[in-house]
Amino acid sequence: MKNFEKIPTVFTVLFLFVTGFVFAQDKAISYNQLPQSAKTFLGSNFKGAKPSYIIEDREIYGIDEYKVQLSNGMKVEFDSKGNWKKVDGHNQKIPYVFIPTSIKNYSTKSFPNTFIKKIEKKRWSYEIELSNGIDLEFDRKGNFTKIDD
Template identity: 50%
Template sequence: MKTKLNVTASLFAGLIFGFSANAQKTVIKKEALPANAQTFLKAHFGSKKPSYIIEDKEILSTEYKVQYDNKMEIEFDKKGNWKEVDGNNSKIPSSIIPKKIASYVKDNFRKEKITKIEIGTFGYETKLTNGLELKFNLKGDFTKIDK
């Protein structure tokens, strides 16, 4: 029984490794991004030109990463929906932050700025200049502090 389990686990691990080995990262132009991503960049970053844009194709998914000269990074899913905006310890554009989250941070952490925001299945995660990580549900209601 142990032998079958070991063989199955080895085959599964090999399959996963094979899928990840097929991942392909390519530098692309802004025009090659999905329309949603292009609209997002234009709305929040205007005519600023990215340092680079990478398309990360894997067997089951495609993601895009855009970086600007100031080290600001934006990640998009295959449809061009933003997943994460990371200012790398610098303030991110306030136009990206949902109003309810911006109000909460302004009211409770007056001196701090949001340096990172990520959206997931269950809500938003933000990082402040003081290092605190705040979590919010999809409606923008505060849920907890992580450190």
């Protein structure tokens, strides 16, 4: 009899799990629907590159992130408030304007014949990928922590 008492709980959890997939959907949006901070970031750092498409990633609880593919091949991801999370140059040099100075200085000095082609801002750190394939990690203040394998 105890096993039958758990059935409503199992069905409730299963229902929430399934409805999460149904309502969590990506959808294409226009440039005007981006948060203002994302539009400002794109305008300041990617002059001349127009968005090819913009995807709004929705979860049950609301908007999770925005993904912007630019006409120059670069991709930028923003959080729900329009703050940049990741910039992927797809083997191109990304603009250095928004990258913390200590990260720019370290990568330029330590790896002089390379450029940053990808950067990701995480909760407590930054990860960058250089043009020679080396991945570097930095703490939130931009101090070098390690070379990532």
